[in-house]
Amino acid sequence: MAAFFPRSQTGPRGILRGLALGLALAANPLLAQQDPAPVRRVVEHFLGSETAGLPGKATLTVGELDPRNQLPPCADLEAFLPAGTRAWGRTNVGVRCLAPATWTVFIPARVAVRGEYLILARPLRAGQIVGPADLQRQTGDLAEQPADVMTDPARVQGQGARFALAAGQTLRASMLRLPPAILQGQKVQVVSGGPGFQVSNEGTALNTVAEGQVAQVRLIGGQVVSGIARSDGRVEIRP
Numbered sequence: 397m398a399a400f401f402p403r404s405q406t407g408p409r410g411i412l413r414g415l416a417l418g419l420a421l422a423a424n425p426l427l428a429q430q431d432p433a434p435v436r437r438v439v440e441h442f443l444g445s446e447t448a449g450l451p452g453k454a455t456l457t458v459g460e461l462d463p464r465n466q467l468p469p470c471a472d473l474e475a476f477l478p479a480g481t482r483a484w485g486r487t488n489v490g491v492r493c494l495a496p497a498t499w500t501v502f503i504p505a506r507v508a509v510r511g512e513y514l515i516l517a518r519p520l521r522a523g524q525i526v527g528p529a530d531l532q533r534q535t536g537d538l539a540e541q542p543a544d545v546m547t548d549p550a551r552v553q554g555q556g557a558r559f560a561l562a563a564g565q566t567l568r569a570s571m572l573r574l575p576p577a578i579l580q581g582q583k584v585q586v587v588s589g590g591p592g593f594q595v596s597n598e599g600t601a602l603n604t605v606a607e608g609q610v611a612q613v614r615l616i617g618g619q620v621v622s623g624i625a626r627s628d629g630r631v632e633i634r635p
Contacts (some may be wrong), residue, residue: 430469430493432461439489439503442475446483451547452511452538458489459504468497479588483507485539509538514546514567520557526572528553534566543624544569544608551607574606577625586613586623588633601631 439458447454470493481487488502517532531549538545546552546567556573565571578584582601599613602620611625623631 428469429463429465430461430467432463432465434470434473435461435491435501435503438473438475438491439505442489443483443505443507446477447507447509450484450509452509455508455510457506457508461491461501461503465501467493467499467501470497470499471495478502484509507539510535511538512547513538513541514549514552516561516563516565516567518563520561522557522559524557526552526555526557531567541566542568544610546572546608569606569608570610572606574608576604577607577609577627578605578611578629578631580604582629584611584613584629584631586615586621586631586633588623599631 436458440456443456443458447456472494474492474494476490476492477483478488478490484507486504486506489505490500490502492498492500512533512535515532515534517530520526520530528549531552538547546569551574552567552572558571558573561567561571578601580601580603584599584601586597586599588595597615599615599621602612602614605611605625607625607627609625610622611631612620612622613631614620621631621633623633626632
């Protein structure tokens, strides 16, 4: 190991201090730092896998681990999403070290998904049926849109507006009288989870909602939760 000694410490005492410091660094890996580059690579690879099936084109922006960190170097890194979060919009990705030390950090990231969604080409009256001429496609970041944004014209056409809508508005499921996906009093499955695992609970729907709208569910234990209604009758909890 090469050592640098300031001029004021080139005497025997200074040399001994430098040698002691070099031996301490070699004997104690905790004095070294985790290189930020491998952490960034494992996050990028993880998000690439998580976003492979998303509609549209996903663009990833990954933050950096502080280069002044005091984490011991890791030989086995694993990325994960905290429970209740997903690879969508602004998020934080956990990175844990499995060996030789154990530690966990969270790296900020942003997942932008460029795709098409629907906006209104002209105003609609309350109760008016949506036709093809009422719709326009808009291209943008789907992750910045509401959770119930409409992307499929086939699901929209023939449905009535719940209230008056202005031209240029982003079309959401909550704006339309869509067929109910879940009925009040119906027994439903509530699902949540993260990469590699899924948690499912049973409950009773407290409101009647269409696909993409927010459903409230009372779980068996009495807790009331909210999630997005799906066409198969499930309720998906999102962050």
